[in-house]
Amino acid sequence: MTAKPVTEQFRTEQLGTEQLATEQLNTEPPSAEQSATDQPLISVPPEAAEGTTCRYVDSCQLPTRFATFTLHGFADTQNHKEHVVLTLGDVGDGRPVLSRVHSECLTGDALFSLRCDCGAQLEAALERIAQEGRGAVFYLRQEGRGIGLLNKVRAYQLQDQGLDTVEANLQLGFAADQREYSLLKPMAKALNIQSLQLMTNNPRKVAALRAIGLTVVERIPHSTGKTDHNEFYLETKKNKLGHYLDEL
Numbered sequence: 203m204t205a206k207p208v209t210e211q212f213r214t215e216q217l218g219t220e221q222l223a224t225e226q227l228n229t230e231p232p233s234a235e236q237s238a239t240d241q242p243l244i245s246v247p248p249e250a251a252e253g254t255t256c257r258y259v260d261s262c263q264l265p266t267r268f269a270t271f272t273l274h275g276f277a278d279t280q281n282h283k284e285h286v287v288l289t290l291g292d293v294g295d296g297r298p299v300l301s302r303v304h305s306e307c308l309t310g311d312a313l314f315s316l317r318c319d320c321g322a323q324l325e326a327a328l329e330r331i332a333q334e335g336r337g338a339v340f341y342l343r344q345e346g347r348g349i350g351l352l353n354k355v356r357a358y359q360l361q362d363q364g365l366d367t368v369e370a371n372l373q374l375g376f377a378a379d380q381r382e383y384s385l386l387k388p389m390a391k392a393l394n395i396q397s398l399q400l401m402t403n404n405p406r407k408v409a410a411l412r413a414i415g416l417t418v419v420e421r422i423p424h425s426t427g428k429t430d431h432n433e434f435y436l437e438t439k440k441n442k443l444g445h446y447l448d449e450l
């Protein structure tokens with residue numbers, strides 16, 4: 203790790219969302235000289251995000267145990283949410299891009315929770331992209347199918363009482379799935395991603411992406427990370443949310 207990406211990252215972290223929402227956004231494409239390694243950053247046309255509330259901010263290298271990805275930051279100036287896309291290889295060459303659209307799950311992605319399959323799915327997506335040498339993970343900050351972290355804690359409490367994941371969300375006054383995908387379009391456009399080979403078991407996600415004008419050329423069945431703890435959760439996703447989970 204060189205000093206440059208750390209500085210860039212720190213600078214970005216220093217900017218509050220309030221600042222990001224106004225004039226501090228850097229929508230200039232990263233130049234070749236800015237890249238600290240010989241892996242080229244994707245050039246982002248500044249006009250790509252115009253007319254939307256989701257703006258490209260900056261890119262940096264992100265070494266992981268799977269591969270060294272390029273991490274692209276985006277800020278939604280309307281709701282002050284921050285999102286990222288991890289890419290590997292040249293995703294802007296016009297060919298379909300092996301992709302995962304992953305909604306944030308702090309408990310599953312970072313805290314090793316076995317209540318869901320999110321962590322296993324994220325890991326499998328990064329691993330598969332690393333194997334292919336090319337792909338993208340859109341990491342959207344919409345925790346708990348869009349209800350937020352603390353409401354997810356409340357939903358889990360109801361599930362501890364015997365409700366399933368859909369019933370719990372409904373009891374809290376939310377829809378079964380509150381996720382919103384329209385921000386993906388400016389993100390894909392900014393990265394010049396033309397079409398997706400989508401890793402998912404969720405036909406509604408494919409339909410939602412097509413509805414906002416993204417081209418999904420193929421659905422690729424994705425790992426479920428089934429465990430004793432999440433079997434009921436996965437059954438519910440299959441029976442109530444229409445997920446394709448052939449192994450269940």
Ligand SMILES: [Zn+2]
Binds near residue numbers: 309311319
């Ligand atoms: Zn999860």
